[in-house]
Amino acid sequence: MPHDHADAPHSLLPPDPALRVNALETLLTQKGLIDPAALDEIIDTYQNRIGPANGARVVARAWHDPDFKAALLADADPVLADLGYYGRQGEHMVVVENTPAQHNMVVCTLCSCYPWPLLGIPPGWYKSDAYRARAVREPRRVLAEFGVTLPADTSVRVWDSTAEVRYLVLPMRPEGSEGMSEEQLAALVSRDSMIGTGLAIAPEVAAS
Amino acid sequence: MSRVHDMGGRFGDGPVTPEPQGAPVFAEDWHARALAITLACGALGQWNIDTSRHARERLAPLDYTRFSYYEKWLAGLATLLVEKQVLSAKDLASATDGSDGTGADRAAPHPLAARALKAADVAAALAKGGPADRPSDVAVAFAPGDPVRCRRPGGNRLVAGGHTRLPTYAVGARGWIVRVHGTHVLPDSAAHGLGEAPEPLYAVAFAASDLWSAPEHPGDEVVLDLWQSYLEAV
Numbered sequence: 001m002p003h004d005h006a007d008a009p010h011s012l013l014p015p016d017p018a019l020r021v022n023a024l025e026t027l028l029t030q031k032g033l034i035d036p037a038a039l040d041e042i043i044d045t046y047q048n049r050i051g052p053a054n055g056a057r058v059v060a061r062a063w064h065d066p067d068f069k070a071a072l073l074a075d076a077d078p079v080l081a082d083l084g085y086y087g088r089q090g091e092h093m094v095v096v097e098n099t100p101a102q103h104n105m106v107v108c109t110l111c112s113c114y115p116w117p118l119l120g121i122p123p124g125w126y127k128s129d130a131y132r133a134r135a136v137r138e139p140r141r142v143l144a145e146f147g148v149t150l151p152a153d154t155s156v157r158v159w160d161s162t163a164e165v166r167y168l169v170l171p172m173r174p175e176g177s178e179g180m181s182e183e184q185l186a187a188l189v190s191r192d193s194m195i196g197t198g199l200a201i202a203p204e205v206a207a208s
Numbered sequence: 209m210s211r212v213h214d215m216g217g218r219f220g221d222g223p224v225t226p227e228p229q230g231a232p233v234f235a236e237d238w239h240a241r242a243l244a245i246t247l248a249c250g251a252l253g254q255w256n257i258d259t260s261r262h263a264r265e266r267l268a269p270l271d272y273t274r275f276s277y278y279e280k281w282l283a284g285l286a287t288l289l290v291e292k293q294v295l296s297a298k299d300l301a302s303a304t305d306g307s308d309g310t311g312a313d314r315a316a317p318h319p320l321a322a323r324a325l326k327a328a329d330v331a332a333a334l335a336k337g338g339p340a341d342r343p344s345d346v347a348v349a350f351a352p353g354d355p356v357r358c359r360r361p362g363g364n365r366l367v368a369g370g371h372t373r374l375p376t377y378a379v380g381a382r383g384w385i386v387r388v389h390g391t392h393v394l395p396d397s398a399a400h401g402l403g404e405a406p407e408p409l410y411a412v413a414f415a416a417s418d419l420w421s422a423p424e425h426p427g428d429e430v431v432l433d434l435w436q437s438y439l440e441a442v
Contacts, residue, residue: 008267008268008271008283008286008287009283009286009287009289009290009291009297009300010271010282010283010286010287012286012297012300012301013282013286013300013303017238017242017276017278017279017282018236018237018238020279020282021238021241021242021245021282022238022241023303024245024282024285024286024300024303025241025245026303027295027299027300027302027303028245028248028249028295031295031299031318031321032317032318032321032324033248033249033252033294033318033320033321033324034245034248034249034324034325035248035324035325035326035327037326037327038244038248038324038325038326038327038329038330039241039244039245039248040244040327041327041330041331042243042244042247042248042330042334043234043240043241043243043244045330045331045334046233046243047233047234047240050334051233052229086335086337087334087335087336087337088333088334088335088336088337088338089337090337091337091338091339091340092339092340092341092389092392094387094411107216109214109215109216109217109375109377110213110214110216110261110265110373110375111213111261111264111265112277120233121233121234121243123227123231124225124227124235124277125224125225125226125227127277128224128225129215129218129221129273130221130222130223130224130225131224132215132216133215133216133217133218133219133220133221134218134221134224136216136217136377136419136430137216137217137377137419137420137424138424139424139428140424140425140428141424142224145223145224145225145226146224146226147226152425155425155427155428155429156424156425156427156428156429157413157428157429157430157431158428158429158430158431159411159430159431160216160375160430160431160432160433161433162373162374162375162432162433162434163340163373163389163392163395163409163433163434163435164257164339164340164392164393165389165409165411165433190229191229192226192229197226
């Protein structure tokens with residue numbers, strides 16, 4: 001482990017990353033260590049079945065149902081498990097609520113920890129050096145790059161996901177969404193609003 | 209002391225580039241394959257999540273910096289496969305684009321082949337996950353509101369240059385407990401095959417002004433999840 005070395009195993013594989021993956025997949029398949037059909041299944045899961053729509057449904061229900069929201073904020077794991085949103089990279093969930101006084105934002109400075117069962121695979125910017133380096137030190141400048149400006153009397157709390165706990169931001173419910181159904185509300189919940197780099201979508205914007 | 213992945217608070221990076229919500233989950237087909245191969249190899253049970261994170265972190269800084277995200281994953285995976293003797297360096301060297309093999313070597317049944325993840329078991333494996341909470345006989349020392357300080361020096365105390373989850377930017381900083389998460393596997397130990405050594409884990413808040421010489425706003429805070437052995441009472 002402390003024995004770092006320059007002749008790393010990856011240097012034995014083809015330099016082009018697409019060829020590198022292909023070579024590894026072929027080798028592992030020939031040895032019976034992976035099943036290409038299982039790879040297809042994993043990819044299909046995160047491409048088509050597990051994504052931000054899950055998180056949006058949770059947020060919409062929290063906006064719609066005060067008892068659900070209270071339970072979610074008090075102890076998210078059993079609530080999410082009941083909905084079928086327990087799983088890899090979402091074993092220990094905490095939901096943090098945005099208020100006029102405090103805005104929450106999530107980062108993983110050490111790698112790219114992210115709540116997969118609720119949001120799927122993280123977007124490229126979440127995994128970028130720029131976001132990982134800057135989100136903890138200058139969250140407001142980062143937010144500005146997402147087009148978000150917070151009032152001066154709103155404090156920012158950045159959650160650096162350094163353990164196996166994963167954080168989901170509960171954005172503030174937008175004005176003008178009174179009387180909307182849970183399904184209509186879910187359409188106002190952007191992925192970025194659940195990471196804290198965005199706000200919920202205003203109903204008039206969603207309708208246009 | 210620190211490694212290249214530990215970049216929280218670093219200066220010199222450019223702007224963050226948002227992407228629309230409808231952008232493809234995998235920008236390139238090979239990204240999807242890299243992720244799936246990594247997860248499938250993890251199912252062979254030869255390493256844990258802490259070991260796999262450390263395999264990426266200890267890439268040479270030049271490699272870590274120049275590699276895209278999934279290239280880091282691939283490089284970490286190659287390291288693990290060879291170090292855990294799942295594959296040999298010779299196997300990797302012979303793996304070009306699939307057109308060139310080592311014949312007999314490749315045809316021999318692999319002892320781990322019986323553990324290969326099957327398509328029918330993928331959903332169950334992903335749903336099962338890998339929780340990190342464990343019973344522990346280490347007494348919980350802190351409660352919400354308690355002031356604490358991150359120990360200094362930081363770094364892994366069991367293995368020099370080893371895996372740790374205390375970012376350099378918080379080393380020596382004073383904060384306060386905001387949540388008690390229960391008792392979780394200690395990555396500093398588990399990453400190196402030294403046992404899970406579970407201990408209390410806390411969410412600890414820090415005033416931005418206690419972390420940065422030029423904080424953006426006096427009311428801002430950063431919260432980190434930190435193990436009890438990373439902390440000392442104030």
